[in-house]
Amino acid sequence: MLKVAVVGVGGISGAHIPVWEEMEDAELIALCDIRPEQMEKYENIKHYTDFEEMLNNEEIDILDICLPTFLHADYAVKAMERGINVICEKPISLNEEDIDRVYSTAEKNNVKFMVAQVLRFWPEYELLKEIYDTKKYGKLLSGTMTRLGCYPRWSWDGWMMDEKRSGLVPFDLHIHDLDFMVYAFGIPEIKYQYRSKLPDQDFFTVNYDFGDFSINTEASWYATCYPFTAQFRFQFEDAIVANENGKMIIYLRDDEKIDLSEEAEGDTGNINLPKSNAYANEIHYFFDCVVNDKPVEKINPEELRGVLKILKSL
Ligand SMILES: NC(=O)c1ccc[n+]([C@@H]2O[C@H](COP(=O)([O-])OP(=O)(O)OC[C@H]3O[C@@H](n4cnc5c(N)ncnc54)[C@H](O)[C@@H]3O)[C@@H](O)[C@H]2O)c1
Structure with missing residues (x-):
């Protein structure tokens, strides 16, 4: 049984904590947040408001970092120096130099480290990558990726509205799509970019050139309460693969389509879209690497470096 602690009990921890609580071979023993009220609803777990105190008092095998972005690298290093394995929310840092610092600390202390880039574990995105890798519908010709929401006043x-602490839309929101693209298709060149950044809104569009195809992206925190939207549409020679309006649909030639959305009925051929929770998938993957001493191959520092370099230029 491995002992787990979570630091930073804000928004995203709500997607991590239940996964740890449901795991049979892990025990969530401690939570840490500087705001005690954040931890109140988790009654049977020890609460700390001081990180060092938690590290001094508890024997922790895995630390799950759900802190604001600017704290990720320092907290990861502190924990790994004590021999603790670390899974950390995205992004690893706002500074490229931190990548070496974090990975060399993991190596020196013989522990595992993983940035939780959740799209790499998201069934719809995994299926898109598989379709691209297998050329099931021919070559990829073009793509669009969208990620929109409202200004994070909550x-x-x-901290999210402070560029020095969050990196704003590039590092907080667009990183999801860019990281997925780098993982699935390699490191692109920027062909076109436009950004409108005001004190209470931030929008940009970037067109990425991958050599054989280009992908158009847009990301925004709008000033109004625009609903959160994350979608993609990819054009292959023989099919359009679209994840739009909450539905994953593959549009084939001759007006046929394969609807993979949850409520859809009918034959999906050999196309498998597991109905799994991506946050659980990433945590289970990391846990398996720790328990079975496997390398964390799915997310590597070279790709993270490529992503941070591009984000810096947006
Ligand atoms: N993967 C995803 O889909 C996803 C979604 C949202 C956020 N995130 C990432 O998760 C991280 C956290 O985002 P969030 O939305 O949960 O933020 P949040 O502001 O809701 O939560 C952060 C929590 O950290 C606590 N905190 C701050 N400083 C602390 C310290 N020194 N010690 C202990 N606790 C401290 C705060 O009190 C707060 O409860 C960010 O890096 C963000 O990029 C990822």
């Missing part, structure tokens, strides 16, 4: 101490 974050602790307003």
Whole structure:
């Protein structure tokens, strides 16, 4: 039984904590947040408001970092120096130099480290990558990726609205799509970019050139309460693979389509879209690497470096 602690009990921890609680071979023993009220609803787990105190008092095998972005690298290093394995929310950092610092600390202390880039574990995105890898519908010709929401006024101490602490839309939101593209298709060149950044809204569009195809992206925190939207549409020679309006649909030639959305009925051929929770998938993957001493191959520092370099230029 491995002992787990979570630091940062804000928005995204709500997607991580239930996964740890449901795992049979892991025990969530401690939570840490500087705001005690954040931990109140988790009654049977020890609460700490001081990170060092938690590290001094508890024997922790895995630390799950759900802190604001600017704290990720320092907290990961502190824990790994004590021999603790670390899974950390995205992004690893706002600074490329931290990548070496974090990975060399993991190596020196013989522990595992993983940034939780959740799209790499998201069934719809995994299926898209598989279709691309297998050329099931021919070559990829073009793509669009969208990620939109409203200005994050809810974050602790307003950290998300502070460029120095969050990196704003590029590092907080667009990183999901860019990281997936780098993982699935390699490192692109920027062909076109436009950004409109105001004190209470941030929008940009970037066209990425991958050599044989280009992908158009848009990402925004709008000033109004625009609903959160994350979707893609990819054009292959023989099919359009679209994840739009909450539905994953493959549009084939001759007006046929394969509807993979949850409520759809009918034959999906050999296309498998597991109905799994991506946050559980990433946590289970990391846990398996720790328990069975496997390398964390799915997310590597070279790709993370490529992503941070591009984000810096947006
Ligand atoms: N993968 C995803 O889909 C996804 C979604 C949202 C956020 N995130 C990432 O998760 C991270 C956290 O985002 P969030 O939305 O949960 O933010 P949040 O502001 O809701 O939560 C952060 C929590 O950290 C606590 N905290 C701040 N400083 C602390 C310290 N020194 N010690 C202990 N606790 C401290 C705050 O009190 C707060 O409860 C960010 O890096 C963000 O990029 C990922």
